Amino acid sequence: MKKIAIFDSGVETPEEIILAAGFTPYRLFGDPTIQVDKANEHIPPTHCLWTRNLLEQALKGLNKDIEGLITAHGCDRTNREFDIWHECLNLKFKYFLNTPLKRDEIALRFFIKDMKELIYQLESTFNIKITDNKLTEAIIETNKIRRLLKELSEYRAKNVLLGSEFHSLVKKALQSDKNEVHSNLKSNLEKIKNKTPFDLDNKKRVLLTGSDIDDTEFLIYLEDLGFHIIIDDLCVGTKYFWHEIDENEEPLKALAKYHLEKPIYSTKFPSYDRFNFLKMLAQTYKVKGVINVAQKFCEPVLYDHPYLNKKFKELEIPYLFVEATYNRESYKQLSTRFSAFAEII
Numbered sequence: 001m002k003k004i005a006i007f008d009s010g011v012e013t014p015e016e017i018i019l020a021a022g023f024t025p026y027r028l029f030g031d032p033t034i035q036v037d038k039a040n041e042h043i044p045p046t047h048c049l050w051t052r053n054l055l056e057q058a059l060k061g062l063n064k065d066i067e068g069l070i071t072a073h074g075c076d077r078t079n080r081e082f083d084i085w086h087e088c089l090n091l092k093f094k095y096f097l098n099t100p101l102k103r104d105e106i107a108l109r110f111f112i113k114d115m116k117e118l119i120y121q122l123e124s125t126f127n128i129k130i131t132d133n134k135l136t137e138a139i140i141e142t143n144k145i146r147r148l149l150k151e152l153s154e155y156r157a158k159n160v161l162l163g164s165e166f167h168s169l170v171k172k173a174l175q176s177d178k179n180e181v182h183s184n185l186k187s188n189l190e191k192i193k194n195k196t197p198f199d200l201d202n203k204k205r206v207l208l209t210g211s212d213i214d215d216t217e218f219l220i221y222l223e224d225l226g227f228h229i230i231i232d233d234l235c236v237g238t239k240y241f242w243h244e245i246d247e248n249e250e251p252l253k254a255l256a257k258y259h260l261e262k263p264i265y266s267t268k269f270p271s272y273d274r275f276n277f278l279k280m281l282a283q284t285y286k287v288k289g290v291i292n293v294a295q296k297f298c299e300p301v302l303y304d305h306p307y308l309n310k311k312f313k314e315l316e317i318p319y320l321f322v323e324a325t326y327n328r329e330s331y332k333q334l335s336t337r338f339s340a341f342a343e344i345i
């Protein structure tokens, strides 16, 4: 199956347009086991390590099924890096989707206009037609996946599913053929319904948030240190499935509204919306603490931290902020801080 890659610091690329164009949406993930070398020739050392890691993979050659790339306007890193990808990558299709920073009526119209341009560019490059019917079918399909993920997500708090297991299901949903994803999630749900809960009484139930955390091993590492991640506010997590797209609205308007109304990421305005969602999750799931992990040099999450710190203090919910290097070897250096937090909550 031919794929269109997504390079997105949030989850704001409308997968439904890619599906309606006959491609599989394929979100690019970092690989924390590789050494970054070639990418250093293009970007300075103080540039977000996660995007540098993705560029390294791209320069070495992406999966051969990938026919194109869509980059969404997220943080300054993804925005400026698109130029480098544009220059260095030999792909048939490349598009920078200008997802708005604000969430008002003007932003809605602006977003719809840019999605129309994306559709036009896809149609002319691949000689295809993206109709409203195809878009609606895609919306129905991805909504089914969101519903299944949301149902599965609840089994984390019931101690039946580990946070790391759930994270790997979301990752698959972001890269695989949607029909396969749908049947895989359905069968997982059936199995889980009959599963005996884990004995996790001695684990600390936490909410995990932060930058693009796409390495499932990082969640396993946290679990080994005594945490049970019962809920998250991650792009590879609730941000992907918490809300649904209106199936009765005109499809492009429904897509734009969905992306402007769903849980906000640090790259977007305003931070208090982001905090309100975190607060709702923390209180609904009665977590013992909140862990906020910033990728090294991730400015949007670094800027959010003082505000979140203050707000969680007011709520008397323990909060830990950690800056992590996107490299598995370096995780170990953070063990003391995580263990100390596990002890006090």
Ligand code: SF4
Pocket: 009, 048, 049, 050, 051, 074, 075, 076, 077, 078, 211, 212, 267, 295, 297, 298, 299, 300, 301
């Ligand atoms: S980790 Fe932070 S700086 Fe890097 S792409 Fe994501 S939002 Fe941008």
